[in-house]
Amino acid sequence: MALIIHAGKQNKNVYKALIAAEYVGVEVKMVDSFEMGVSNKSPEFLKMNPIGKVPVLETPDGPVFESNAIARYVAHGSFLFGSSPIEYGQIEQWIDFSSFELDINLRGWFIPRMGYAPYIKPAEEGYIAGVKRGLDALNTHLASHTFLVGDSVTLADIITTCNLIFGFRFLLTKSFTSAYPHVERYFWTMINQPNFSKITGEVTQAEVTIPIASAKKPEAKKAEPKKEVKKEEAPKPIPEATEEEEAPKPKAKNPLDLLPPSKMVLDDWKRLYSNTKSNFREVAIKGFWDMYDPEGYSLWFCDYKYNDENMVSFVTMNKVGGFLQRMDLCRKYAFGKMLIIGNEPPFKVKGLWLFRGTEIPKFVLDECYDMELYEWTKVDLSDEAQKERVSQMIEDHEPFEGEALLDAKCFK
Numbered sequence: 551m552a553l554i555i556h557a558g559k560q561n562k563n564v565y566k567a568l569i570a571a572e573y574v575g576v577e578v579k580m581v582d583s584f585e586m587g588v589s590n591k592s593p594e595f596l597k598m599n600p601i602g603k604v605p606v607l608e609t610p611d612g613p614v615f616e617s618n619a620i621a622r623y624v625a626h627g628s629f630l631f632g633s634s635p636i637e638y639g640q641i642e643q644w645i646d647f648s649s650f651e652l653d654i655n656l657r658g659w660f661i662p663r664m665g666y667a668p669y670i671k672p673a674e675e676g677y678i679a680g681v682k683r684g685l686d687a688l689n690t691h692l693a694s695h696t697f698l699v700g701d702s703v704t705l706a707d708i709i710t711t712c713n714l715i716f717g718f719r720f721l722l723t724k725s726f727t728s729a730y731p732h733v734e735r736y737f738w739t740m741i742n743q744p745n746f747s748k749i750t751g752e753v754t755q756a757e758v759t760i761p762i763a764s765a766k767k768p769e770a771k772k773a774e775p776k777k778e779v780k781k782e783e784a785p786k787p788i789p790e791a792t793e794e795e796e797a798p799k800p801k802a803k804n805p806l807d808l809l810p811p812s813k814m815v816l817d818d819w820k821r822l823y824s825n826t827k828s829n830f831r832e833v834a835i836k837g838f839w840d841m842y843d844p845e846g847y848s849l850w851f852c853d854y855k856y857n858d859e860n861m862v863s864f865v866t867m868n869k870v871g872g873f874l875q876r877m878d879l880c881r882k883y884a885f886g887k888m889l890i891i892g893n894e895p896p897f898k899v900k901g902l903w904l905f906r907g908t909e910i911p912k913f914v915l916d917e918c919y920d921m922e923l924y925e926w927t928k929v930d931l932s933d934e935a936q937k938e939r940v941s942q943m944i945e946d947h948e949p950f951e952g953e954a955l956l957d958a959k960c961f962k
């Protein structure tokens with residue numbers, strides 16, 4: 551019997567186990583039909599979880615409820631628990647941290663706004679302060695760590711990211727999260743890992759904090775006690791739908807597809823770049839300038855704005871790697887080179903990008919948050935020095951501007 555999750559699929563608590571399953575190669579299925587408020591109140595369900603909440607995992611040996619416990623069961627005995635007792639301890643530490651410092655405060659902020667609990671402003675302020683305190687601590691840790699524990703994804707990253715997904719989707723706007731740049735970098739890097747994005751689909755950050763839709767003020771005590779005494783109402787269950795995310799919408803045609811045709815075919819250039827193994831300057835660079843079409847494309851230099859933060863080589867490389875992953879959305883329309891420069895920290899990050907169209911595409915600026923971490927300058931083609939700089943960036947010329955290259959990454 552396969553492992554079966556009882557819940558709707560679009561719920562960050564379900565993502566935890568499904569993402570862990572992708573990493574460890576365990577098969578986990580969703581129950582065929584699940585109706586929130588009905589299925590989870592049935593006698594069979596209550597036998598599996600007496601509190602009637604989702605998710606529940608059905609296993610050949612019995613049920614497991616509580617989403618963290620389900621994810622732990624799926625990941626049992628795997629590398630997702632680290633490779634030493636201290637790593638194991640720290641993984642559990644961050645799982646608890648993300649549950650008790652982040653998730654509790656995020657839910658406390660969210661639930662009254664949805665009208666599932668009375669809205670009390672000072673209480674909300676307390677939850678927001680709790681979220682800020684948690685994010686601040688996380689940000690400090692992530693300033694010098696790519697992952698929460700060790701050098702690869704663990705269950706701590708999976709559970710923390712799922713809790714953050716909920717926050718980013720509904721509460722944490724860009725102006726809120728920009729105070730925590732390392733958390734932002736970490737979050738977007740994680741959700742762009744194929745094992746995450748396969749489960750979560752596209753994640754977009756809230757443009758506004760979810761409004762107080764049907765907030766109820768706490769009822770003032772009534773002076774006249776004459777009313778019929780009503781049976782105390784059971785607390786309203788919080789439907790799973792509150793955390794349910796919208797199904798991916800069909801995409802509109804990209805405006806770049808509507809531009810007049812160009813003599814430069816991006817795939818031809820990418821092929822030439824990849825296939826040129828020798829005489830790079832004479833073959834690939836010359837070929838590039840021969841085919842370059844300034845009416846259909848534009849070239850841009852980018853300079854990382856916070857180079858003094860780049861103190862750890864692998865963190866810097868991972869940061870740039872994450873940027874390139876997030877640029878996946880414009881693979882059809884762009885080519886890029888990113889250089890990590892210097893022998894010693896702080897490392898400089900500089901790049902060159904070729905975009906379809908004469909401006910940086912708007913959807914890239916809107917959707918890839920890394921764009922604002924760089925200073926962008928359009929290449930002036932009438933300046934031979936700038937053209938030479940373009941050529942050197944494409945060919946990973948070393949030394950580059952007098953310095954050694956730590957790494958050079960290509961987006962193609």
Ligand SMILES: N[C@@H](CCC(=O)N[C@@H](CS)C(=O)NCC(=O)O)C(=O)O
Nearest residue numbers: 563603604605616617787788789790
């Ligand atoms: N701590 C639990 C929380 C589960 C939970 O709150 N589930 C909600 C949906 S997101 C639910 O089942 N609500 C229905 C109810 O309260 O009756 C976990 O992580 O699994």
